[in-house]
Amino acid sequence: MLSGIHLLRGVAALLVAGFHIYAASAGGENGNPVLFSAFKGGALGVDIFFVISGFIIYYAAARAPVWSSGRFMAGRFFRIYPVYWAVLIGYFALLIGLWVLTGDASRFADPQTMIRSIFLFPSDVHVIEISWTLTIELLFYVLFAATFRGPNSDTSLVFTSMLSWAFLSVLYTVAGVDAGGLNVIFHPAVSELLFGMIICELWMKGMRRFALPMFAFGAGGLLATLILVPGHELHEWRALQAGVPAAFLVYGALGLNFRLGFLGKLFGDASYMLYLVHLPAFMVLGFLVEKAAGISIYANDLTMGITLVLTVVAACVLHLLFERPYQVWYKALMARFDGREKQAHQTS
Template structure:
C-alpha cells in the first residue's frame, strides 16, 4: 500500500555504498514480502471458505499475520519515499489506496449479509468508531482505516516536526483512555499502530545508511518465523474484533508485530535475485488483498457440488487469483501509470508499485 524506491544511492559513514543493482534487489525484496503478505491473507480466508475436514482442522491462522507485515512495510515505505509537500504526499496516498477500495466495496456490497448503517458508514468513510468499533462491508477494509490514519499522521509530521510531538502526545493520551471504553480511543490509541512505527524506525535506519550483512538478515528472518510458528495463541491474538477494540492489539503488536518487523528488516537486507513471478505477485499485492475479499463474498453463499468439494481450496484460490490479477491489470495499473507519469518530473528516482 505504498511506493518502493529503487536504486537509491545511500552514503554511510560506517559502510561503503552498495551498487545500484544490489540496492534494487534489496528494495524488490520488500515487494516480494508484500506478495507473501497478501498470499498469507488469501490462503487464510480461502481456507475458512473451503469446507473440507482437512482445511477445517488447520486453518492457516498465521495467514492473519500478513496484515502485520503490511503495517510494518507501510511504515518503512512511507519513511523512504521522496516527499515534495504534505498535500502532494496525502493526495498520492489517497489516489493510490481509496479508488480501488471503493470499487471492490461496491462489488461486494450486494452480496454482503447483515449490513448495518454502521457498516455502511465505516465503508464510506473508513472511520470505524460508530458507537462500537465496526468493520466495513469489505472485511479486509478494516486495515485501511488504520492505514489512512497513519497517512494523515505522516502528512502532519511532514508539514512540521513539531506536529510529530503533538501526535505522539495525542496517541499516548488516547491509548491511556482505552480502558474507559471510549470508542474513538480504541481507534486513535490502538496499540496496533505501533507496528507502523516499527516500520518507520526500520526505514529511518535504512535512509541513514545502516546495513547488516545478508547472513545476519537471514538469521533475523529465521528467528522471526520461529517466533510465529512457536506461538500457540496466534488465532486469539489475530482476532479482528479483538484487534479493533484494542482488547488484544497490544499483545498482537508484541507477539505477532515484532516478528513481522523482524521479517521486514531481514528481507530489506537480503541481497537476492528474486524470481520475476514473485515480484509480479508483489506488484499486484494490493489488488490481491482487496479483490480476493470481494470475490469470496458472493462465493460464500454458494455450495460446490459434492464432486468438487474435495478441490474447494484449489478452486477458490484459482478464482481469487484470476479476479485479483484482472483487477490489477484493468484498474490498478492504469492508476499507477498515471501516478508514475506525474511523479517523474523532478524526482530522478525510479518508482515501483508496492
C-alpha cells in the first residue's frame, strides 16, 4: 500500500536537491539554467516530506502493538540523529580540507550556529542549510509523544494539539512577528504535518474513493506551484500553495499499488541521505570540477544535470554502505528492547 508514498520520498528529496542547484546557478554562480528552471519551485519537496511525515508517524503509531512514548522517541532519535551527525562530521571535515587547500575559512559557522546544528535546536540558521526542517520534525515528535494515547484510544488530544500548533503558526506568520531564527517554531509548514495525520485517519477509516483523481489533482497543483512560485517565495501562504496539493498527492499515492523493484526501493530508501548530503556533495563536486576542468558545475544544464545525477548516485551508495547497515543495527536493538519490555509486562 505504501509503495507510492515510498517513491514520493525520493521525488521530494530530488526536488529539494534540484532547487538548491538551480538557486545556486541563478543566484550568483553565473550559470545559465534553462531546463533546470523547472526546479525553481523545487523547495516544495519539503512540503511533500512534511505531509508524508505526518502520515507515517500517525500510521505507525496507530498500528503499534503496544504504545510507549519513550519507545517512540527513542526510535525517532535513532532514525534522525546518528545519520545526521555522521553527515555533519563529514561536512566539518570537508570544510577543514577546503580551508587547508584554499585558505578560505569563510564557510565556517560561528560557535553558536555549530552548537545549534549539533543538537538541532530550533532555528532557521544551521551549518547544513536544510536542517531547519529537522528541527520542526523533532518538535512534532515531542508533541506527538506527549499527546498520543495509543492505538484504539481517544485521539482528540493529539489532533487538538496539532490543530492549535498549526493555527498559531498561521497567525504568527500572517502577523509578521520577527523572532529571528526562532520563527521556525511557528513555520507555515507545520500545518502540513496535520494534513498528513488527517489523511491517515481518513484512510484507516476506509475513505479511499477517488484516490487516483486526487493524485492527479495534487500533481497538477504542485506542478503549477513549481512553475509559478519560486521556492524562496514559498512562505506566508506555503500551506495553501504547496501543502494542500501535496496532501492530495500523498492521499492519491496511497492508492497506487505497484512493485517498486530494487532501484525504486533504493531511491526511496536513500531519500534521507540525499536530503542531507546534496549540499556538501555540490560543494565537493564544484571544487573538484573547477580544479580539474576550470569550469563551474553551475555553468549550464548539462553540468548541473551531471552534478545532480552524481549526487543521487552518491547518496544511494552511502545509503547501501552505511545507512542501511546502521538501520539494521538500530532496529535490532529496538526489537531486543521491545522483547524485554514484553517479557517484563508478562511477568508483572
